[in-house]
Structures are given as structure tokens and as C-alpha cells.
Amino acid sequence: MKVKKIPLRMCTGCMEMKPKKELIRVVKSPENEVSVDLTGKKSGRGAYICKDKECLEKAFKTKRLSRNLDIAINEAIYNRLREEIGNE
Template identity: 45%
Template sequence: MRRRKVPMRKDIVTGEMAPKKELIRIVRDKEGNVSIDKTGKKSGRGAYISMDVEIAKQAKAKKTFNKVFETNVDDQFYDDLIEYTDHEQARKKLFENE
């Protein structure tokens, strides 16, 4: 049986490479709206961030997505990102034990 290649992506906050499935994709569409891409298939410019609450808080403090997407991202997006990251991190721990 052949081993499949694991797609790797770079976390824009830490600069570390990680498997795509362990990261959260953030996307900016043509209209300039920035959102969390839960499916990983939305069209637009994408960037990845680790599924770690502390890294999401760092992104908020540094306004990382403002720089990456060259647009003004409101604080509500960062709060939603932190909440979503916390949820996904807890979910991953829950299903890891099964």
C-alpha cells in the first residue's frame, strides 16, 4: 500500500510548517471580507493558523491578518477566531481519546 503525501502549510503567526488538517484556514474573498473557512474550500486568498488558542491570541495582539490580507480586520473577527479555535482544540482532544 502506498503512503500518501501529507500536505503541509505554514502557520502565519509562528512560521512553522504543519499538516494542513491541523491548521485553520482563514480566507479573504474578492470583496475583501475575511472569514474562517471551516470547509477549507472557499475561494479567495487563504492563510493558515494553528489550532491553538494562544496563537490565535497572538494573532489578535499583532493584528496579523490585517498585515497578511492588507485590509482592516475588525476585533470581532479575532474574538470569533479565538472562540472557534478553542472549540476545535477541545473537540480534537475529545475525539483523540476514543
């Protein structure tokens, strides 16, 4: 039986490689709209963040999420991420 390969992605907060299912995806669509993608299937440029408040705050302070997506991210997206992490 073949061993299934688990896709890994890097968290923009702690810069650690983790399984894709453990991370939250933030996506910039081709129309330059930034949104939180809980399904992981929206088209566009994606960046990943751990389900950890410390990682989110670190990514916010260093503006890594903005740099990875190459667009300014407004406070509403960060608030939505905080909400999603709080629900976990």
C-alpha cells in the same frame, strides 16, 4: 503503493509548517470580505492559524493575519477564531 503527500501550511502565529488539516483557514474573498473558512474550500486569499490560543494572540498582537491577507481584520473575526479554538 504510492505514499500520499500531506499538504503543509504555515501558521501565522508561531510561523511553523503544519499539516493543513490541523489549521484553521481565514480567507479574504474577491469581494474583500474576511471570514473563517472551516471547510478550507472557499475561494480567495487564505491565511492559516493553529488551533492554539497562544498562536492566535501572537498573530493578533503582531497583526500578521492582517498583513498576510492585506486587509484590516475586525474584532468579530478574532472573536470567531477564539470561539472555534475554544470548541476544540
